[in-house]
Amino acid sequence: MTRPVRVLPRTDNSLNDGTRMVEGTSGQRSTANDTAVTAMLGTDPVLTDVVPALIALPGMTPQTILTSGAPMEWPEYVGGQRRAILGAAVYEGLAASVEEADSLLHEGRILVRPCHDYACVGSVTGVTSASMPVWVVADASTGSRGHCLLYEGSERQRLTYGVWNETVHQRLVWVRDVLSPQLSAALRSTGGLRVNPIIRRALGMGDDLHSRNTAATAVLFQQLYGAVLDANGLSTSTREVLAFLSQNDLFFLHVAMATGKCIADVAAGTPHSSIVTAMALNEKQFAIRTAGTGDRWFRSPIPALDAKLFDDIGVEDTAFMGGESLITETVGLGGLAAAAAFSLQDYSGGSAQHMVRTTEAMYGITQVEHPLWKIPSLGFRGVPFGIDAARVASTGIAPSIHMGAALREGGHAGAGVLVAPVEPFREAVDVLEGALPTA
Amino acid sequence: MTRPVRVLPRTDNSLNDGTRMVEGTSGQRSTANDTAVTAMLGTDPVLTDVVPALIALPGMTPQTILTSGAPMEWPEYVGGQRRAILGAAVYEGLAASVEEADSLLHEGRILVRPCHDYACVGSVTGVTSASMPVWVVADASTGSRGHCLLYEGSERQRLTYGVWNETVHQRLVWVRDVLSPQLSAALRSTGGLRVNPIIRRALGMGDDLHSRNTAATAVLFQQLYGAVLDANGLSTSTREVLAFLSQNDLFFLHVAMATGKCIADVAAGTPHSSIVTAMALNEKQFAIRTAGTGDRWFRSPIPALDAKLFDDIGVEDTAFMGGESLITETVGLGGLAAAAAFSLQDYSGGSAQHMVRTTEAMYGITQVEHPLWKIPSLGFRGVPFGIDAARVASTGIAPSIHMGAALREGGHAGAGVLVAPVEPFREAVDVLEGALPTA
Numbered sequence: 061m062t063r064p065v066r067v068l069p070r071t072d073n074s075l076n077d078g079t080r081m082v083e084g085t086s087g088q089r090s091t092a093n094d095t096a097v098t099a100m101l102g103t104d105p106v107l108t109d110v111v112p113a114l115i116a117l118p119g120m121t122p123q124t125i126l127t128s129g130a131p132m133e134w135p136e137y138v139g140g141q142r143r144a145i146l147g148a149a150v151y152e153g154l155a156a157s158v159e160e161a162d163s164l165l166h167e168g169r170i171l172v173r174p175c176h177d178y179a180c181v182g183s184v185t186g187v188t189s190a191s192m193p194v195w196v197v198a199d200a201s202t203g204s205r206g207h208c209l210l211y212e213g214s215e216r217q218r219l220t221y222g223v224w225n226e227t228v229h230q231r232l233v234w235v236r237d238v239l240s241p242q243l244s245a246a247l248r249s250t251g252g253l254r255v256n257p258i259i260r261r262a263l264g265m266g267d268d269l270h271s272r273n274t275a276a277t278a279v280l281f282q283q284l285y286g287a288v289l290d291a292n293g294l295s296t297s298t299r300e301v302l303a304f305l306s307q308n309d310l311f312f313l314h315v316a317m318a319t320g321k322c323i324a325d326v327a328a329g330t331p332h333s334s335i336v337t338a339m340a341l342n343e344k345q346f347a348i349r350t351a352g353t354g355d356r357w358f359r360s361p362i363p364a365l366d367a368k369l370f371d372d373i374g375v376e377d378t379a380f381m382g383g384e385s386l387i388t389e390t391v392g393l394g395g396l397a398a399a400a401a402f403s404l405q406d407y408s409g410g411s412a413q414h415m416v417r418t419t420e421a422m423y424g425i426t427q428v429e430h431p432l433w434k435i436p437s438l439g440f441r442g443v444p445f446g447i448d449a450a451r452v453a454s455t456g457i458a459p460s461i462h463m464g465a466a467l468r469e470g471g472h473a474g475a476g477v478l479v480a481p482v483e484p485f486r487e488a489v490d491v492l493e494g495a496l497p498t499a
Numbered sequence: 500m501t502r503p504v505r506v507l508p509r510t511d512n513s514l515n516d517g518t519r520m521v522e523g524t525s526g527q528r529s530t531a532n533d534t535a536v537t538a539m540l541g542t543d544p545v546l547t548d549v550v551p552a553l554i555a556l557p558g559m560t561p562q563t564i565l566t567s568g569a570p571m572e573w574p575e576y577v578g579g580q581r582r583a584i585l586g587a588a589v590y591e592g593l594a595a596s597v598e599e600a601d602s603l604l605h606e607g608r609i610l611v612r613p614c615h616d617y618a619c620v621g622s623v624t625g626v627t628s629a630s631m632p633v634w635v636v637a638d639a640s641t642g643s644r645g646h647c648l649l650y651e652g653s654e655r656q657r658l659t660y661g662v663w664n665e666t667v668h669q670r671l672v673w674v675r676d677v678l679s680p681q682l683s684a685a686l687r688s689t690g691g692l693r694v695n696p697i698i699r700r701a702l703g704m705g706d707d708l709h710s711r712n713t714a715a716t717a718v719l720f721q722q723l724y725g726a727v728l729d730a731n732g733l734s735t736s737t738r739e740v741l742a743f744l745s746q747n748d749l750f751f752l753h754v755a756m757a758t759g760k761c762i763a764d765v766a767a768g769t770p771h772s773s774i775v776t777a778m779a780l781n782e783k784q785f786a787i788r789t790a791g792t793g794d795r796w797f798r799s800p801i802p803a804l805d806a807k808l809f810d811d812i813g814v815e816d817t818a819f820m821g822g823e824s825l826i827t828e829t830v831g832l833g834g835l836a837a838a839a840a841f842s843l844q845d846y847s848g849g850s851a852q853h854m855v856r857t858t859e860a861m862y863g864i865t866q867v868e869h870p871l872w873k874i875p876s877l878g879f880r881g882v883p884f885g886i887d888a889a890r891v892a893s894t895g896i897a898p899s900i901h902m903g904a905a906l907r908e909g910g911h912a913g914a915g916v917l918v919a920p921v922e923p924f925r926e927a928v929d930v931l932e933g934a935l936p937t938a
Contacts, residue, residue, distance in 0.1 A: 278717035402875035436841035
C-alpha cells in the first residue's frame with residue numbers, strides 16, 4: 061500500500077526583492093481586509109470558454125513561456141520545471157531542439173515568466189506556452205478573468221510533471237486539436253457554467269477541490285456532456301472527449317484553479333490589505349502575495365511535505381517542481397476545507413478528526429466563513445475564506461495545503477499536507493506596516 | 500425553509516400470522532447468523548438489465564399487482580396505496596375504470612401481492628404490474644436476483660406516491676417505451692455493471708444510498724452514458740434518456756433497492772438465523788422478516804416519522820402509503836450508514852455528530868462491518884451490516900431508517916428518520932427460540 065514520508069525540498073534559496081515604502085496601520089488593515097474579502101465574495105465566476113493562451117492571456121507573446129511560482133533567472137531552473145520549459149519551447153517551434161531552446165532562454169530570446177502575472181495559474185510545473193489552450197473563468201461584474209491549462213491526463217509522463225518526449229507531445233496535440241475545440245464549442249453553446257454551485261455541491265460530496273475533485277468532475281460531466289454532444293455531434297473524437305471528461309477524477313482541478321485566480325485577483329492591489337492573493341511554488345521557493353503589496357512575492361525555502369507515497373516509490377524518487385494549485389487554498393478550498401474531504405485522510409491528515417482540527421485552525425487565520433461553500437461535517441459552516449497574513453504572522457498558524465507529490469523523473473508520486481512557512485507572511489505584514497521597504 | 504415535525508401513522512393494526520413450531524438456541528443462532536451474513540457478503544451484485552416485470556419476476560402473472568409491505572386484504576388498502584393499485588389495474592388494461600378495477604380486486608380476479616414474494620421491492624406504494632419494467636440485479640454465484648421498478652421522475656404526481664391520472668399514465672408509458680428499452684440495450688452491451696464498487700464510491704461521496712443517492716447517480720451516469728449512446732445512437736429520445744439519468748439525483752435509489760433485495764434474499768431461509776432479511780411498510784404496518792423464519796412477516800403499527808417537511812407542507816398533508824426502500828437499511832445502508840451522509844443532517848438527525856452516534860449505535864445490533872462499503876468519517880470503518888433481530892430484542896436498540904415523507908395527495912413532502920418498533924424483532928426471536936409458534 062502506501063506509507064508516510066517527509067518529502068524535503070532539495071534547495072534552500074530565500075530571496076526577497078523590493079525597495080518602495082508604504083505605511084499601514086491595523087485599523088486601515090482591518091477595513092482594507094473587509095474590502096478585499098467582500099470584493100472576492102462578490103464575484104460569480106463563470107466557466108466560459110477554452111482559448112489558446114496567446115489569445116486569452118493579457119500580455120502573452122509567442123516567445124513567452126509561463127511557469128509556476130515566483131520568477132527566477134533561467135539558470136535557476138534545474139529539474140522538472142526546467143525540462144518542461146525546454147519542452148514547451150520545442151513544442152511551440154521556438155527551437156528545433158532542447159539544446160537550442162536552452163541557448164535562446166539564456167539569451168533572453170525566449171522569455172520565462174510567472175503564470176500569476178498573466179491572469180493564469182498552472183499545475184506543478186505550470187508550463188504554459190502560446191498555443192496551449194487554457195480554461196477561461198470570468199466574473200462579469202468586475203471583469204476579472206482566471207485561466208489555467210487543461211488537465212493533461214493521468215499518464216505518468218506529462219509536461220505538468222516535467223516530462224518532455226514524443227508521447228507527451230502527442231497528448232498535448234490531442235488536448236489542443238481535439239479536446240479543446242470541442243469543450244470551447246460546448247461551453248460557448250451553454251453561455252457558460254457558473255462555478256460556485258458546482259463547488260458548493262462538490263464540497264457536499266467529499267471534495268476539497270484540490271487533492272480531490274472526484275465529485276466536481278462528475279457534476280461538471282453531468283452539466284457538460286449534453287452540450288459537447290449538441291455542439292460536436294457523436295463521433296469517435298466526441299466519444300474520446302467524453303471518456304476523458306468522465307474518467308479523470310482530477311479533471312475539474314484546473315477549473316477550480318482558474319476560478320481561484322479569477323476570485324483572488326479581484327482583491328489584488330487593495331491598499332493596506334493583508335489578505336493573501338497568491339501562494340505558489342517554484343522548484344526552490346514557496347512564495348506569497350498579499351492584496352496590499354501587489355505583485356511583490358514574499359519568498360522562503362520550501363518546507364517539508366508530509367506525504368504518503370504510492371507503492372514502490374521512495375522519497376528519493378520525488379522532487380519539487382513547482383505548483384500553483386495552492387490557489388485553491390488561497391480561496392478557502394484544499395487544506396482549508398480539509399473537513400469536507402475525509403476520503404483523503406490516509407494521505408492528508410491521518411484521520412477525519414485531524415482534518416476537522418485542520419479546518420478549525422484555519423478559521424483562526426481567515427477573515428470570514430464563505431456564505432455559499434459549506435462543510436457538512438461542521439454543520440454546514442462555510443469554508444475558512446480570506447487568509448489574513450497578519451493573523452498568520454501573529455498566531456504562527458500557517459495555511460495547511462493539500463498537495464500532490466511529484467516523481468523526480470515525472471509523474472504523480474502520492475499526496476500529503478504542506479504546512480506553509482510563516483516567514484513570508486510575517487515579511488508581507490512588515491512591509492504593510494512600513495517596517496520593511498516594499499517592492 | 501423547513502421545520503421538524505412528527506408524522507404519525509393514521510391507523511394501528513397489529514396482526515401476526517403463523518402456527519408451525521421450530522426450535523432454536525443461542526448457539527445455533529450464532530452459527531446460523533454467521534452463515535447468513537457470510538452468504539450475503541459473498542454476493543457480487545451486477546446490474547444486468549431492465550425487463551418487464553412479467554418476464555423478470557418469478558411467479559408473476561398478468562393479473563397480479565405487487566405492492567409494498569406485508570400483505571393485507573384488498574379492503575384494508577384505503578389511501579395512496581389503494582389509489583396506485585387501482586391505477587395500475589387500469590394501466591394494464593385489466594379494467595376500464597378504477598370502479599371496475601375495485602370490483603375485480605374485491606372478487607379476486609385481480610390479485611394484490613407483496614413485492615417481496617416476487618424477488619422484488621418497491622418505493623413508497625411500490626405498485627408494480629406486469630408490463631412495468633424492473634431493474635434486474637443478479638448475483639452469479641448464488642443465482643439470486645433482486646428487482647425494482649425504475650425511478651419514475653421527480654414530478655409530484657407519481658404512481659409511486661399514490662397518484663393516478665393521465666399525466667402519470669403518460670410518464671409510465673415513456674418509462675416503459677423509451678427509457679427502459681434504451682437502458683436495457685445499454686446494460687446488455689456492457690455485460691452488466693458491478694454495483695459494489697458504485698456503492699463503495701458513493702459512500703465516500705456523501706451518499707447513504709437511501710435518502711441521498713446524488714453521488715451514486717452521478718457515478719452510474721459516468722459509467723452508463725457511453726453504452727446508452729453506443730447502443731441507441733444520438734437521437735432526441737436518447738437525449739431525453741441521458742437528461743433523465745443525469746438530472747434526477749435519486750435515480751440510483753431503485754438500483755440500490757434491487758441490489759439490497761438481491762443480497763438479502765441469499766440469507767432468507769437460513770435455519771435458526773435471526774438476521775433480518777426484510778423491513779417494509781404498507782399503509783398501516785411496519786413489518787420484518789428474518790432469515791430463520793422464512794416468508795413470515797412480523798408486524799406492528801407504524802411508529803412516528805421524525806421528519807422535516809418542505810415549505811408550505813403541514814403534517815396533516817402527509818400520509819404513510821407503504822415503502823420498501825428500507826431494504827437499503829436491511830443491507831447496512833440508509834440510516835445505518837448515516838455517518839456517511841452528513842449532507843442529510845437537516846432532515847435526518849439534526850447534526851453530523853448525531854449521525855455519527857446513530858451509525859455507532861447500529862454497530863450494536865449488527866453482525867459485522869462490511870468489508871467493502873466504508874464510511875470515511877469513521878476512519879473507513881465498514882457500514883454496520885446484518886441486522887440481528889436478537890440483538891435488537893435484547894438491547895432495545897432498533898434500526899434507524901432514513902425515509903422520505905409522502906404527501907397524502909401524492910408527492911414528496913420531506914424526509915426524516917423512522918426508528919423501527921422493537922416488537923416485531925422480539926416476536927421473531929420468540930418464534931426462533933420456539934417460544935412462539937411459527938407460520
